[in-house]
Amino acid sequence: MILAIAVLVALFLIAPILIIIPMSFSTAVSFQFPPPGYSLGYYRAYFASHDWLDPTVNSFIIATASMIVTMLLVVPASFGYVRYRFRGKALFNLLMMSPLIVPHVVAALAYYGYLSSIKLNGTLAGVVLAHGMLAVPVAFLVVCATLKGFDRNLERAAMSAGAGPLRTFFYVTLPVLRPGMMVGALFAFLASFNEAVVAIFISGRDAATLPKKMYESIRLESDPIIAVVSSLLISAVLFGVLLSVVLRRKPANVP
Amino acid sequence: MTRGGKNVLSRRRVLKTGGAMAAGAAMGPLLLTERTIAQTRTIYVNTWGGSWTAAEEAAFFKPFTDATGIRVRTVAPVSYAKLKAQVQSGTYEWDVTGINQSEWLRAEREGFVEPIDWTIVQKDKLFPNAVFANGIAYCALGTNLAYRSDKFPQGGPKSWADFWDVKKFPGTRSMYNNAPRTLIAAALADGVPIDKVYPLDVERAFKKLDQIKPHIKVWWTQGNQSQQLIRDGETDMIVMWNARASELKEQGHPVELVWNGGMVSTTMWGVAKGAPNRKLAWEFIQFAVQPKPQAEFCNRLFYGPTNPKAFEFVKPEVAKQMPTYEPNAKQMVVTDPDWEAANAAQLQERFTQWLAS
C-alpha cells in the first residue's frame, strides 16, 4: 500500500519531465501532446539560432566562472572554519549561509540596483559575481562536511613517515579531499546554471542566460524550441544521475 | 621547518586567489571593448516578438542590412517601463522601438525620447503627418474582439455587449492586460457610443469591468500569447490585435475577427534618449517608413500602413482586412493619445491593483 503510494508519487515527479522529450521532436507550432508528427526540425532550429545559442554559451561561461569564484572563496574559508577556533565563528557561519537565507527575488532586486550603480548590470562579470556569491552556502556546506570527515591522522602519519608539509598536502590531504571538492564545485556550477530569478533581473541583453531566455520565451513566444532545450537539459541530468548510480555513489548528495 | 613550508603554502594560495581575481577584473573591460567594437555597426530594435518580429525581419531588417551593411538584432518585448528603466539606468538593451503612440507621447513628456536627428532623417522623404512627439508613424493597429467560430456555430459575439453577455455566449474569455484598451471595451459594452468615449468615465468603466472579471481566464501581455490562447482553444473569445487574428485565420484556424467596437491606435517608431547607436537608428527608421518596406510589412501582418503611398503596393484583398479600410474604420474607436498619455500612470496603477484584487 505504502509502496504503491510511493511509486505513484515518484511517477508524478518523473513523468511530467519525461513527457517533454517526445515533444521536442514534434512538428506542432505550440505546446501539443501527443505531437501530431515527428521531426528534427526544432533541433536544427535550435542549433542555427543565435537567440538560443548565445544564452547557452553565456550560461556555460557564467556557471564556470562563478564556480571558480565560489571555490576560490569557499575552500580557504572552509579550512579556516573547520580547523581553527576563532571568535565570531557562529557569525561567520551565518554570513556564509546568508545567500541561502535571503529569498532569490530579494537578492535579484538588490543586485539590479547595486550592479546598475557600478555599471555591471547586464554584463557577464555582473552575473558571475552575483552567482558566485549565491553558490557560496552550498559549496561551503559540502566542503566543510568533507573536511570534517577528513581523518587528520593521515596527515600525521605521513609527516611522521618523513613527508614534508607540502608533500603531505599534495599527496595525502588533497587526494582525499578531491572528491568532496569536486562535488562542491559541481553544486556551485549547477547552482549558477539553473539559477533563473536573479538572472532574469540582471543578465540583460548581452549576458542573458539560458533560464532567462527560456522564461522569456515561455512568456513571449511560446516558442517550440524550448522543448528542445529542455530535452537536452533533462537528458544531461538523466545521464549524470544514472552515471552516479552506476558508479555506486549516492545519486544525489543532498545539499 | 614545517612551519616555514606551511607559510609559503598559505601565502601562495592567497597570491593565487588574488591573482585570479585580478585577472578576472582585467578581463571585464576587455570583454566590454570587444562588445563595443562589434556593436558599432549593429542596431538593436525593440519588438513584439513572434510573427511581428518575423514580419519586420522580412520587410525591414533584411533589406536594410542588405542595403547598408548595418546589422539588426532584436530585443522583445516592447514596454514603456523598460524604455524608462534603460534611459534612467543608462544600460541600453535597444536603440529603436516600435511602440504605441500614447505610450510614446508619455515617454516624450517625461523626457525619455531622443529628438529626431534632422541631419539624417530627410523631411521631404516623409509623408504628411508622419512626425509625432519626436517619433515617426509606423502603422495603424486595431485591438479587436475575436472568437473561435467552431465554438459558436449559431453565430458568435458581434459587440462588446455580447462579450459581456456570459449567458447568451457561454465560453472562456481572455483579455489584454492593458488598462486603456480594456476600459474602453468596458465603456462600449456599457453602451457608450464610439464617438463619445473620451473623456473616459473611468468609474463607470471599472464598474462594468467588475461584471466580466470572474469570467476572464487569462489576461495576456504578449501578442504571441494571445494567438496561442485562441489557436489552442485555451480560450473561446479574446481581445486581440487585428493582424494577429487575421494571421490565424489565414493559416486555417477557425478564428473570426469583429471590427465593431475595435480600437484603432498608431504605432510609432522612436529612439530611446541617449541610445548608443542613435545615428544608425534614425537611418533605419527613415528606411522603414518608405512605401515599399511599409507595404511589405503590412502585406504580412494586416496592420494599416501610415504612409499613403504604401497602399500602391498592398494587395487589394489584404487592404480590406486592415483597420484603415473605410468600412472597418467607421465601426472603430480612434484612440486619443493625449488623454491616454495624461492618464496612463494612475490608470495603470489602479488597473494593476484591480486585477490582483
Add this chain to the structure above:
Amino acid sequence: MAGVVAAPAGQAGLAAAPARGLPADSTPWLLLAPATLALVILFLLPIGYVLLLSVTDPAVSIAHYRRIFSVPLYTRVLFNTFTTALTVTGVCLLLGYPVAYVMARRSDWVSTALLICVAVCFWTGFIVRTYAWLVILGNKGPVVAVYQAFGFGAPPRLLFTTFSSILGMVHILLPYMVLALYSVMKKIDPNLLRASASLGARPAASFRAVYLPLTLPGVVNGSILVFTICLGFFITPILLGTPKDMMISQLINQQIEELLAWGFASAVAVVLLVATSIVLAVYNRFAGLDRLWG
C-alpha cells in the same frame, strides 16, 4: 606533528603553539578574509541598498510599509503567500513521506529507482519543470486528451488557476522534502522497529510510537525548507497561476516591471526577507540552522 594547514603561521617564536590555532595566529583570518570581504561587499551591501531604498525612494518615509499593511490588496497578498506556502508544505509532506519511507526502508532496486526519480526531478531546473506543466495541463495536453477520450465533454479549466500554480510548486519542492526526510530516516536503526514488534506492538502502533517521533527532525527540516523557499517563489506562480493568487514575489516583480516603483518594491522585499528570517530564526532557536541544510 602539526597538521599541514592547521600549523600556526611560521614565526619561529611560536613553535610551541598547539595544532589548533588560537587568536594569536593570523592564518584563520587570512583564510576567512576573502570570503568575508566578498560576501560583505557583494552580498550584504546590495541587500542593505534595498533596505535603504525602501525608506528613501522617492522620499524619506516609512509610507511604503504603512501602505503594505493598510491597503487590503497588499495584506491579502501577504496572507495569500502564507496560506499558499502552508498548503504546498502540507501537500509535500503528505506526498513525500511515503516516498522517503520506502526509499529508506528498502535497499533493493525499488529504492534506487525511487532515488533516481527524485534526483532527476531535483536537478532539473525550475523553468523546465514549469514548462512541462504548461504542456501537460494545456488544452492540447495529455490530461485534456484523456478526459475527452472518455467522453466527459468540455475539459475543466486546469491551466492558470490556483490549482495549477500549487501543483507546479508542489512538483518543484517535493524533492527537497523527500531528500530532507530520507536523510533522517536512513539513519534510523531498523532494529528499533523489530524490537518494538518483538515486544508485541502492532506495526501501526510501533510506527506511531517509535518511527514517527524519530523522523520528526526530518519532517521539521523538510517543512521549513519548503516553506521558506515557497514564501519567495517567483517563476512558477507567474507562469502557471492567476493574478488573483498573487504572491509576494510576484508583487515585487510587478511593481518593478510595470510600474518601476523601486521604493515600494524594496519595502515589499524587506517584508519578505523579514518574514523568512523570522521563520528561520525560530527554527535556529530550537534546532540550529546548520542542520537545516546539512
